[in-house]
Amino acid sequence: MKLLHTSDWHLGMSAQGRSLEDDQRFFLDAICRVIEEERVGAVLLAGDVFDRAVPGAAALRLYDAAVTEICDGLGVPMLVVAGNHDNAARLAACKALLKKAGLTVAGELTRQPERAELDGADVYLLPWFTCEKARAVFPERADEIGSMEDAFRVVLDAVRADLIPGRRHILLAHAFVADAETSLSDRAAEIGRAAAVGRGVFEGFDYVALGHLHGPQDVGARIRYSGTPMKYSFGREENQVKSVTVLDTGTLERSIVPLPALHERTSIEGSFDELLAGRGLSEAQRRGFIRARVTDRYVGLEGAAELFEVYPNLLEYSGLAYDSDESAVTMTLDELERQSSEPEEIFRRFCRDSVRMEPDEHLLALFREAQRDWERGEQA
Ligand SMILES: [Mn+2]
The missing domain is CATH 3.60.21.10 (Metallo-dependent phosphatases)
Structure with a gap:
């Protein structure tokens, strides 16, 4: 038997x-x-x-x-x-x-x-x-x-x-x-x-x-x-x-x-752009469960959304820490105060220094919207 x-x-x-x-x-x-x-x-x-x-x-x-x-x-x-x-x-x-x-x-x-x-x-x-x-x-x-x-x-x-x-x-x-x-x-x-x-x-x-x-x-x-x-x-x-x-x-x-699997499981690692290119993976792997480690930048919601486009079953992702030593803020408090009249410029510098990316139009639009909301709140 x-x-x-x-x-x-x-x-x-x-x-x-x-x-x-x-x-x-x-x-x-x-x-x-x-x-x-x-x-x-x-x-x-x-x-x-x-x-x-x-x-x-x-x-x-x-x-x-x-x-x-x-x-x-x-x-x-x-x-x-x-x-x-x-x-x-x-x-x-x-x-x-x-x-x-x-x-x-x-x-x-x-x-x-x-x-x-x-x-x-x-x-x-x-x-x-x-x-x-x-x-x-x-x-x-x-x-x-x-x-x-x-x-x-x-x-x-x-x-x-x-x-x-x-x-x-x-x-x-x-x-x-x-x-x-x-x-x-x-x-x-x-x-x-x-x-x-x-x-x-x-x-x-x-x-x-x-x-x-x-x-x-x-x-x-x-x-x-x-x-x-x-x-x-x-x-x-x-x-x-x-x-x-x-x-x-x-x-x-x-x-x-x-036994066959509905989803493969694969860990991938590389720069953000390398991972977006998705090279070296079979179609089954790309569409399977993915753990991604981005080596050159912070992965916020925006970055994750881009990764999801390539990896529809992305389960885990990580990138550089938001507040890691490698992303030291280069602006002093004095500089900040001098520039405080231009919040958008502060935001751009924050993105460059802390998150290591240039904010795109979409992100800037979101920032302006948040700024408007804040200002309206201040007046109310
Ligand atoms: Mn068990």
């Missing part, structure tokens, strides 16, 4: 205030096509289904549509564990009913994790948990639990004691394994380095399907992060090929199936 391993959907995540709903629907559709084309027998979702504990309506609609299509439309069972971004109780609501419909959800840690018996393979569902939770669930071994590593050993000892010989043993979990590579969007992971566990805790399993880290990677011969289905940050994630992992439970061979 083939299992599709995915994780960290982060439904409801936005990018700089911009909804990613279309992007997320795009990868969900792509995952459904992989399930059909690869004749997948079950889908494993390793946590961080949602981006927040209380997902918004749009995120819930995406989840609803995706699991309905997978479990009901395609008739493929789905196994889901809660991640640290999910609210365990909410995710596992109506779990007994959902299980009958093909959706098995593990929300909170229990003494004996849920086992899903598939054709020739047993999948154990281990949701994200804390040391505190592990101590509460295993009070008789609470003294042994001083770190996440200890907690995993205790929790997985209980699973190992229950493995059925002759079957494939697959673990579905949300965890931070030490020495794995992190991305900018692994917010919780970066902060929680102390919560990392060694790969040794997973002894005894034929395959460990992990979620938590956003870059697809193996962290051992049988331990893998599928990574997110889309790029959620600039930087390291820009160069990752996002994918799902398809595991054959008979041969334990895996194939990595790349």
Whole structure:
């Protein structure tokens, strides 16, 4: 049987205030096509289904549509564990009913994790948990639990004691394994380095399907992060090929199936004019999510508007600081006072010195309008 391993959907995540709903629907559709084309027998979702504990309506609609299509439309069972971004109780609501419909959800840690018996393979569902939770669930071994590593050993000892010989043993979990590579969007992971566990805790399993880290990677011969289905940050994630992992439970061979993206993610850097020329980028990159760093001037709203003309999905931009050392004001107070009868000239000098650009007619018109408003206010 083939299992599709995915994780960290982060439904409801936005990018700089911009909804990613279309992007997320795009990868969900792509995952459904992989399930059909690869004749997948079950889908494993390793946590961080949602981006927040209380997902918004749009995120819930995406989840609803995706699991309905997978479990009901395609008739493929789905196994889901809660991640640290999910609210365990909410995710596992109506779990007994959902299980009958093909959706098995593990929300909170229990003494004996849920086992899903598939054709020739047993999948154990281990949701994200804390040391505190592990101590509460295993009070008789609470003294042994001083770190996440200890907690995993205790929790997985209980699973190992229950493995059925002759079957494939697959673990579905949300965890931070030490020495794995992190991305900018692994917010919780970066902060929680102390919560990392060694790969040794997973002894005894034929395959460990992990979620938590956003870059697809193996962290051992049988331990893998599928990574997110889309790029959620600039930087390291820009160069990752996002994918799902398809595991054959008979041969334990895996194939990595790349997922298409609605928007590429690209960081660009150069002078304002260079960036406006947009050279060196493919059309898909130019129309994708862009982080622009302007090296020769301040980028105000005017400059941003020009960049948006070239990069319709510009998410972040930065330029020289408005009040950086490099943009020292060259006018003394005396000079200012002498010139105070000519506000427009002061404004021009301000633009040249602080913002390093000559104000164009449009900007000057706005300045005059503001000046008129101010004068009217003074008289009133
Ligand atoms: Mn995550």
